[in-house]
Amino acid sequence: MRIGELSKATDVPVPTIKYYLREGLLPAGELSSPNQASYDDTHVRRLRLIRALIELGQVPVATVKEILESLDANAEPLHEQIGRAHRALTPARRLSATDEARSAAAAQVADLLRSRGWTVEPSAPALATLIDTVAAFRSLGQENLVADLDRKAEAVEAFTALEIDAVTANPTRDQVAESVVIGTILGETLIASLRLLAQESISAERWRDR
């Protein structure tokens, strides 16, 4: 298809497509004449992925490029390829807490990883975020809200195992990698909105008469 048809198929304006081509986010089409390139379904998929990253994930263009490069690095083992995309998508969030709360939190999280048998890189951004979050609960006098961290992690593990089962069911390696990227971004909003609805429903029951 020509660039105009690609634009129609994806609802992305032609100038935006040209910008992605110039930036190297989208691979060039096949030249059918010196001034005319032709695009196919791989371009449609790639464009949808770019839009998802930018619109839904609010990922900066430079990071999008990095993620796409890691998706295209087929020479790497899949796990490393996915790990690179994952890290680019999930920067650590820093929260303030007292030093005392932070060191208690670090010990609690280390226990958690051991008891659940989770193996994670010590430099994983989510690890720093988890420690900071537990520390913030403690700093605010809400340690009882993280007292049952292990059971909470167990519930989250059940959710994540379902996500990974679905992603793994993809037939090709490229599709696995693409699903991981989309699933990482949209899955966060999915779990957050399910949690808020569950809260509303359960709390309505519990506190109706209080």
Next chain:
Amino acid sequence: MRIGELSKATDVPVPTIKYYLREGLLPAGELSSPNQASYDDTHVRRLRLIRALIELGQVPVATVKEILESLDANAEPLHEQIGRAHRALTPARRLSATDEARSAAAAQVADLLRSRGWTVEPSAPALATLIDTVAAFRSLGQENLVADLDRKAEAVEAFTALEIDAVTANPTRDQVAESVVIGTILGETLIASLRLLAQESISAERWRDR
């Protein structure tokens, strides 16, 4: 205690405390002389909560005021009081999706609420976000990632029940309300970081040889 001691106890600068007093976020101290006010532990707690809302929740000052007012509205039933704070904290996120995907998503989410027996207000912001998110998965050709929505919701419900148990264990109504506010904000980061760590650990196992 005097304002300088309050500042020391909370690590919030005196001018910032004065700003919160002027804006009505923090109740006035008791006048011990015409030019001198005295503050107590309720001020310390309230200041910590304000900082959590602003720093961790990135809640705008006007919304903080609204949330604090709903916390202080002791005349209301607790459930409504909490519901008001909850909604102020959780604006809907709009994601783009095709109309077709959105109507399929709305039907899927309606089924989910029925099958889990969740009762939520049709105007709940998280409901719009959930529908948009499911629609975005479908628009991106990832319907298999939301095919098992009911089992995912079950896992999230287990997490949420633990949260609500912990919050409910607070002895006073004020503490319940404060825990809900902090738990809503920090709980989102908690569940998100646990999910990323579980993903890293489970995917390392599954994809090591692929």
